[in-house]
Amino acid sequence: MPPAAEHRIREVMAQVFELDPGAIHDGFSRADAPLWSSLAHLQMVSALEEAFGIRFTMKEVGEMERFDSIRRLVAARLHG
Amino acid sequence: MDRPRDSKLDLRAVAEAAAAAADAAALRRTLASVDLEKLSTSDLSLLSRALERRGGTPDVKLACLANFTLDLLPRWVDVHFAREGLRAAHYLGGFDQHVQEVLGVSDGSGLAAFAPDLVLLALSLRRLRPEAMAGFASLSPARRRELRDDVLSHLESWAEAALVRLSSTLLIANFPSPVRPAFGIADLNEEYGETEFHLELNLELLRRFKGHPRVQVLDADRLASAYGKERVTDGKLLYLAKMDWSPGFLGCVAAELVRHARAAQGRARKCLVLDLDNTLWGGVVGEDGPAGVRIGTGDPEGEAFLDFHHSLKALQAQGVLLAVCSKNNPADVAELFDRRPEIPLRLSDFAALEIGWGPKHEGLRRIAASLNLGLDSLVFADDNPAETSLVAQMLPEVRTVLLPPDPADFAAVLHRLADFERTAVLPGDAGKTRQYAEERQRQDLRAVLAVTGDLSGYLASLRTELAIGRARRDDLPRLHQLFTKTNQFNLTTARYTPAALERLLGLPVCEVWIARARDRFGDMGTIGAVVLRREGHLLLVDSFLMSCRAMGRGIETAMMNHVKQRLLDEPGHLELGGRFVPTARNKPVETFYEDQGFQVLDRRASGETLYLLRRGQARRQDCGWIEVVQDEMALGIR
Numbered sequence: 001m002p003p004a005a006e007h008r009i010r011e012v013m014a015q016v017f018e019l020d021p022g023a024i025h026d027g028f029s030r031a032d033a034p035l036w037s038s039l040a041h042l043q044m045v046s047a048l049e050e051a052f053g054i055r056f057t058m059k060e061v062g063e064m065e066r067f068d069s070i071r072r073l074v075a076a077r078l079h080g
Numbered sequence: 081m082d083r084p085r086d087s088k089l090d091l092r093a094v095a096e097a098a099a100a101a102a103d104a105a106a107l108r109r110t111l112a113s114v115d116l117e118k119l120s121t122s123d124l125s126l127l128s129r130a131l132e133r134r135g136g137t138p139d140v141k142l143a144c145l146a147n148f149t150l151d152l153l154p155r156w157v158d159v160h161f162a163r164e165g166l167r168a169a170h171y172l173g174g175f176d177q178h179v180q181e182v183l184g185v186s187d188g189s190g191l192a193a194f195a196p197d198l199v200l201l202a203l204s205l206r207r208l209r210p211e212a213m214a215g216f217a218s219l220s221p222a223r224r225r226e227l228r229d230d231v232l233s234h235l236e237s238w239a240e241a242a243l244v245r246l247s248s249t250l251l252i253a254n255f256p257s258p259v260r261p262a263f264g265i266a267d268l269n270e271e272y273g274e275t276e277f278h279l280e281l282n283l284e285l286l287r288r289f290k291g292h293p294r295v296q297v298l299d300a301d302r303l304a305s306a307y308g309k310e311r312v313t314d315g316k317l318l319y320l321a322k323m324d325w326s327p328g329f330l331g332c333v334a335a336e337l338v339r340h341a342r343a344a345q346g347r348a349r350k351c352l353v354l355d356l357d358n359t360l361w362g363g364v365v366g367e368d369g370p371a372g373v374r375i376g377t378g379d380p381e382g383e384a385f386l387d388f389h390h391s392l393k394a395l396q397a398q399g400v401l402l403a404v405c406s407k408n409n410p411a412d413v414a415e416l417f418d419r420r421p422e423i424p425l426r427l428s429d430f431a432a433l434e435i436g437w438g439p440k441h442e443g444l445r446r447i448a449a450s451l452n453l454g455l456d457s458l459v460f461a462d463d464n465p466a467e468t469s470l471v472a473q474m475l476p477e478v479r480t481v482l483l484p485p486d487p488a489d490f491a492a493v494l495h496r497l498a499d500f501e502r503t504a505v506l507p508g509d510a511g512k513t514r515q516y517a518e519e520r521q522r523q524d525l526r527a528v529l530a531v532t533g534d535l536s537g538y539l540a541s542l543r544t545e546l547a548i549g550r551a552r553r554d555d556l557p558r559l560h561q562l563f564t565k566t567n568q569f570n571l572t573t574a575r576y577t578p579a580a581l582e583r584l585l586g587l588p589v590c591e592v593w594i595a596r597a598r599d600r601f602g603d604m605g606t607i608g609a610v611v612l613r614r615e616g617h618l619l620l621v622d623s624f625l626m627s628c629r630a631m632g633r634g635i636e637t638a639m640m641n642h643v644k645q646r647l648l649d650e651p652g653h654l655e656l657g658g659r660f661v662p663t664a665r666n667k668p669v670e671t672f673y674e675d676q677g678f679q680v681l682d683r684r685a686s687g688e689t690l691y692l693l694r695r696g697q698a699r700r701q702d703c704g705w706i707e708v709v710q711d712e713m714a715l716g717i718r
Contacts, residue, residue: 012122015122016122018126042317042320043124046121047121047122050120050122055316057316
């Protein structure tokens, strides 16, 4: 994944969970973000879909619990 | 002028500025540049969190009840309200608990305690009647009609229960008709197909609540059409989160809620002040000449300006005053209107004209003064960014609108403004400009008479007739308008809601009087109201207010004489009590009670003053130039 795309994911997540983009490390998960509610989760999904012009399936939405899995799913959509 | 393309950093800065904005006007200015229709989900989240940090007292208390997930709506509402300088407090009802919330039986229901100003009810048919809606195609036409009546009666009984238990205005969302009806294009030939079902359901809903003082229909079907019905529901969010309305569509709904909230609170602005050159016509009259400016058929720009005029006339018919503030030679403008009779708006359509070479903020001040309006009642539209930004800076209370570069888009800009929204256009509203024109004639006459010093001669020459009667239910809309709009001649400035006024009408210890006036120049309509309340041996003047149009001719004395007569007519030893509560605007009535013969009982540090008038001291004061008629029919107003 190009660094710019990875940076964009961190930026979107940081904005939704009100964090510094630097705080979002590879293993970053639900447990690390106090604001990661189920509603915020869907906001993050919508925000990523808008940012990359992609669409996740309901099944994928359930898998987006950590930064590295999110990165993998975005990459699969972008290059799949 | 343009925002940078990289809006990311920019929006963080806007969010910070919004969180730190000192007051409502600053907040409005900060958010003016943000295109809310293009706000992304992450931007919304950023902005709404920043607004949450702001805090402050809410202007509107909004409760949202639904049988689907509306949790994102408050975020959108915060952002849209903030852009209007407003703040909302939220109450989100439990999922599918709209009936229980209202009946107050759900666990820990705090709806009544929250005391909302506005309650939105949004129901999804697929959740309200799941089986019937899922199997709609196989229902008989008779069964479909029963379904329609069933939904309507559900809404009606909900509204009935809510109206009794809450003093809020209710906002009931109608139902977006389907983009893809079950029978496809054959749906319109089907006996009571899905489209016909939705059309009739919405039509019946509209008819049942039309004109109701406390129930409004939120036209979700129109909003959905404008937003794009295909996008109203996002399948994934529908199944994952029971979110029948997509996040983007909720933004549309929030924008509409601002309009309803403003209207319910009577916060509508009253006057649109327009520039002339390149605003009301194409070109510059001083350079192109009266024949050279573009307005009228046969020229694309001319036709756009023509339509803009028609939109302005429609606004005027709703009671919005139009005025002109333009840098021009008055003679050039007069000649233009003279030589171009095809221009729809005539000079007489403008309640005030400021044509000259002085700064526009000074012109706007004069317009406000001549119409007896506050600056916060004005909207100013100009095609020149230098003018709008100077006005915005000098007069932050005025809403400024920079018209887009192309007149093709002018009318749309007008329609997007929430400033002029009102819940209903009342019979007197269309005649507002005429009333102000009549007022100018009165003032002209007064100016002539001032030279001769004959004030009583002037007042007599007006031939004022006044009708005072008990307010009825029909009077509620106008009564509410008076209570929300009257700032200067208002002794206590109690801002009663429609529900509160309705309650006052029904209270045996209360009397609500309403005054209508006319004179030789025309009908002034309903201009005053008095609320009296019995408290033991006191007949207390709870509210006493009069439209500023009626000031300065002794009508208030005639109204107070009527109140004194009420005191004298009552048997026993009743006394009359009065109260003055000072505000920033009601200085003109500071000494009203003293002038009317009342004695000061108590003056508090806040300036609030209590007055008493004993029965033995109640004397009618002379205002013989006003003819008071008891029979309202005699005035021919009703």
